[in-house]
Amino acid sequence: MVNQSRPAVIIDDTTLRDGEQSSGVAFSAEEKLQIARQLAAIGVPELEIGIPAMGDEEREVMRAITGLGLPLSTLAWCRMHEADLAAAAGTGVDMVDLSISVSDQQIEHKLRRDRRWVLRQVDTMVRRAVAQGYAVCVGCEDASRADLDFLVRVGETAANAGARRLRFADTVGILEPSAVQRAFGRLRAALDLELEMHAHDDFGLATANTLAAVAAGATHINTTVNGLGERAGNAPLEECALALKHLHGIDTGIDTRGLPALSRLVEEASGRAVAWQKSIVGAGVFTHEAGIHVDGLLKDSRNYQGLDPLEVGKQHQLVLGKHSGGRMLREAYRELNIELLDWQVPALLSQVRVLVTATKRSPLPDELMDLYMAIDALASEAAVDAPGLGGFACHTAQPIAL
Numbered sequence: 001m002v003n004q005s006r007p008a009v010i011i012d013d014t015t016l017r018d019g020e021q022s023s024g025v026a027f028s029a030e031e032k033l034q035i036a037r038q039l040a041a042i043g044v045p046e047l048e049i050g051i052p053a054m055g056d057e058e059r060e061v062m063r064a065i066t067g068l069g070l071p072l073s074t075l076a077w078c079r080m081h082e083a084d085l086a087a088a089a090g091t092g093v094d095m096v097d098l099s100i101s102v103s104d105q106q107i108e109h110k111l112r113r114d115r116r117w118v119l120r121q122v123d124t125m126v127r128r129a130v131a132q133g134y135a136v137c138v139g140c141e142d143a144s145r146a147d148l149d150f151l152v153r154v155g156e157t158a159a160n161a162g163a164r165r166l167r168f169a170d171t172v173g174i175l176e177p178s179a180v181q182r183a184f185g186r187l188r189a190a191l192d193l194e195l196e197m198h199a200h201d202d203f204g205l206a207t208a209n210t211l212a213a214v215a216a217g218a219t220h221i222n223t224t225v226n227g228l229g230e231r232a233g234n235a236p237l238e239e240c241a242l243a244l245k246h247l248h249g250i251d252t253g254i255d256t257r258g259l260p261a262l263s264r265l266v267e268e269a270s271g272r273a274v275a276w277q278k279s280i281v282g283a284g285v286f287t288h289e290a291g292i293h294v295d296g297l298l299k300d301s302r303n304y305q306g307l308d309p310l311e312v313g314k315q316h317q318l319v320l321g322k323h324s325g326g327r328m329l330r331e332a333y334r335e336l337n338i339e340l341l342d343w344q345v346p347a348l349l350s351q352v353r354v355l356v357t358a359t360k361r362s363p364l365p366d367e368l369m370d371l372y373m374a375i376d377a378l379a380s381e382a383a384v385d386a387p388g389l390g391g392f393a394c395h396t397a398q399p400i401a402l
Contacts, residue, residue: 007253010220012046019228029061031269040070042258048075052087066092080125099139102146126161137165144170155191165194173202177212188217196220199235206235225266238280257313319362322353347375
C-alpha cells in the first residue's frame with residue numbers, strides 16, 4: 001500500500017534486508033513483523049523487506065508483511081535474472097530492486113561477463129519485470145567503482161526499458177562526500193530517473209555520503225535502524241532523518257520521537273548492542289559531566305545543545321564525575337537534601353574524583369552520603385584539635401576510607 005503524501009526525499013529502509021545481512025543477525029518472522037510495524041508507525045514510506053530467492057520461509061514472511069496493509073511501499077531485492085524475478089511472484093511487493101554489478105572489477109571478476117552483457121541483461125529483465133506489473137529499481141552494485149559514463153548508459157538503458165529508479169550502491173564503502181556529489185550531479189543531469197543512495201559505513205562516512213547524495217539530487221536514500229548492515233553497516237535511519245531535517249531543512253516525515261523505541265527493538269532482535277555514545281539513540285548522547293557544560297546547560301540548555309533531546313523523547317542528564325565542577329556537586333547533594341557549605345565543595349570534589357577514577361562510574365547516593373559524613377567528621381576533629389582555625393579545608397586527593 002503506497003502512502004500518497006510523500007516528502008521530497010524518500011527513506012527506503014532496508015533493515016529487514018541489508019540490516020539482516022549483518023554477520024550473525026537473523027530476525028524471526030515475528031521480529032520482522034514487529035520491526036515493519038514500528039517503521040510504519042514512525043512514518044517510514046518504503047521498506048525493502050527481503051530476498052525472495054532465499055526460499056519459501058523468506059517469501060512467507062514477505063507475504064505476511066505485505067499482508068499487514070501498512071501505509072508504505074514494499075520492495076524485494078533480486079539479482080537481475082529470471083529465477084529471482086520469478087521468486088518474487090506472490091510476495092505482494094510493489095517494487096523489485098533488480099541488482100547487477102556495474103564496475104569493471106565485478107563485471108569481469110565476479111560475473112565473468114562484459115559491459116555489453118550487462119546492458120542487455122538490464123534491458124531484458126527490466127522489461128520483463130515491468131510486464132509483470134512491478135515498479136522497478138535497477139540496483140547498481142559497486143557503482144562507486146564504476147566508470148561514470150558506463151553508469152549513465154546503464155541508467156539510460158533502464159529508463160528506456162521502463163525502470164523508475166536507479167540505486168547507486170557504494171558497495172564497499174569507499175566514497176567520501178565530494179566524490180558522491182560529483183557522481184550524483186552527473187547522474188542527475190543525464191537521467192530522468194529517481195536516484196537512490198545506498199551507502200556503507202566502512203570509513204564512517206555513510207551518513208555524510210547520504211547527505212551529499214541528497215544535496216546533489218538523490219530522491220531516495222537507503223537506511224537501516226542503528227546502522228545495521230554488512231561489515232561496518234549502512235547509513236543509520238536515525239542519523240539521516242535528523243541530519244536532513246536540521247542540517248538541510250528537509251523533513252522526511254519521520255516521527256523522530258519513536259526512534260529510541262525502534263532502536264531498542266532492533267537492538268534486541270539483532271543481538272547487536274547499541275554503543276553508549278551512538279549518535280541520536282545511544283544511552284549517553286544527552287549526558288553531561290564537564291563542569292563548564294553543566295553550568296552552561298543549567299543557565300540555558302541552548303548553550304550546549306545542537307539537537308533538542310525532546311525530539312527523540314529524551315532529556316538532558318547531568319551526572320557527577322571527574323570533570324564536574326562545584327555547581328554539579330551542589331546539585332547532586334541538593335537531591336539528597338543537603339546544602340553544601342563553601343568549604344565543603346573543594347573537599348568533596350577531591351574525594352569524588354578519587355572515587356570515580358577508581359570505580360569508572362558516577363558516585364551512588366550512599367557513596368555521596370559516606371563522603372559527606374567523612375568530610376564532616378574530619379572537620380569536627382580539626383575544630384577540636386585547632387579551634388582557632390575557624391574552618392576546615394581539605395584539598396587532598398588522597399581517598400578517605402569509607
